[in-house]
Amino acid sequence: MGLLSNRVTRESLKPGDHIYSWRTAYIYAHHGIYVGDDKVIHFTRRGQEVGTGTALDLLLVSSGPARARESCPTCTAPQEEHGVISSCLNCFLAGGVLYRFEYAVSPALFLAKARGGTCTLAVSDEDDIVVHRAKHLLENGFGCYNVFKNNCEDFAIYCKTELLVAEQGRIGQSGQAISIIGGPLAAVLSSPLRMVTTNVYGMAVTAVGVYCASRYATDIGMRGDVVKVPVEELTRRLATGLLQVVESQMPMNLAHQSPQLVTH
Structure with a gap:
C-alpha cells in the first residue's frame, strides 16, 4: 500500500483485515471484515449494500454491481432482523478491486488521502479480537442500517477499534459519509472567505483546506465524543432498546433527515 492506493492482493489478506471495494464510478465503497477461509463479514440493509430511503437510492443502487440471479452456496442470506451477512470474497468484491483500509496512519498521510473512507488515525485492536467481534455481530446484528450514521464502514471500524460515537444527532460518522457531504459543506463554509480572496485558485485552496480540516476533526x-463499547454489551443494549439508530420516516421525494443515535 502507498500514498495513492490501498490496493492489495488476495494472497496478502489475513483474518481481521478491514477490506473494501469501490463500486461503479467510485461513488461509494463497500466495507467488510475478512475472517479467513475466503469469507467476509459485512453490514448491509438486509442484503442491499446501500440505501437512504430517499431518491438518492436511485443513483446509489444503479451504481452498485450487478448480482447473479442464482444465490451463492457459500454465502449466508441476510436475516430479517438485521443485515450483517457472511459472503465469499468473490461475492463481496462483485468484480471490483480489493483494497485494505489503513489504521494508525500519520496525520500527514491521512490528509494526503484526499478521499475519505480509506484510512483512519485510530489504532486497530488485535486481529483475533476483530474476528471475534465480526462473528458475534453476524449472529446478533449491528442495529439499524443507515447510510449516513450506521453503515458498512462504521461496522468495520467498530470491529477493528470497539469505538462508537456517543453523541446524538451527528451525521457522517464514517469517512465515506464525510466525503459525500464534506465537499459541498466545504464550499458553503468557505464562501464567506470570498471577502479575503477573489482569486478562483485561492478559493479552491480554501475549500480544500476546509474539507481536509473537517475530515481530520x-x-x-x-x-472526543467516542467511547469503547464491548461487543457483548453493544448487542445487549441493541436487543433491549437501550441503544438504537433511529431512521427517519420521510417520503422518497424529500431530503433525508439526520438520523439520531439514541441511548437510554
Whole structure:
C-alpha cells in the first residue's frame, strides 16, 4: 500500500483485515471484515449494500454491481432482523478491486488521502479480537442500517477499534459519509472567505483546506465524543432498546433527515 492506493492482493489478506471495494464510478465503497477461509463479514440493509430511503437510492443502487440471479452456496442470506451477512470474497468484491483500509496512519498521510473512507488515525485492536467481534455481530446484528450514521464502514471500524460515537444527532460518522457531504459543506463554509480572496485558485485552496480540516476533526481517531463499547454489551443494549439508530420516516421525494443515535 502507498500514498495513492490501498490496493492489495488476495494472497496478502489475513483474518481481521478491514477490506473494501469501490463500486461503479467510485461513488461509494463497500466495507467488510475478512475472517479467513475466503469469507467476509459485512453490514448491509438486509442484503442491499446501500440505501437512504430517499431518491438518492436511485443513483446509489444503479451504481452498485450487478448480482447473479442464482444465490451463492457459500454465502449466508441476510436475516430479517438485521443485515450483517457472511459472503465469499468473490461475492463481496462483485468484480471490483480489493483494497485494505489503513489504521494508525500519520496525520500527514491521512490528509494526503484526499478521499475519505480509506484510512483512519485510530489504532486497530488485535486481529483475533476483530474476528471475534465480526462473528458475534453476524449472529446478533449491528442495529439499524443507515447510510449516513450506521453503515458498512462504521461496522468495520467498530470491529477493528470497539469505538462508537456517543453523541446524538451527528451525521457522517464514517469517512465515506464525510466525503459525500464534506465537499459541498466545504464550499458553503468557505464562501464567506470570498471577502479575503477573489482569486478562483485561492478559493479552491480554501475549500480544500476546509474539507481536509473537517475530515481530520471528525475522524474516529480524533473525536472526543467516542467511547469503547464491548461487543457483548453493544448487542445487549441493541436487543433491549437501550441503544438504537433511529431512521427517519420521510417520503422518497424529500431530503433525508439526520438520523439520531439514541441511548437510554
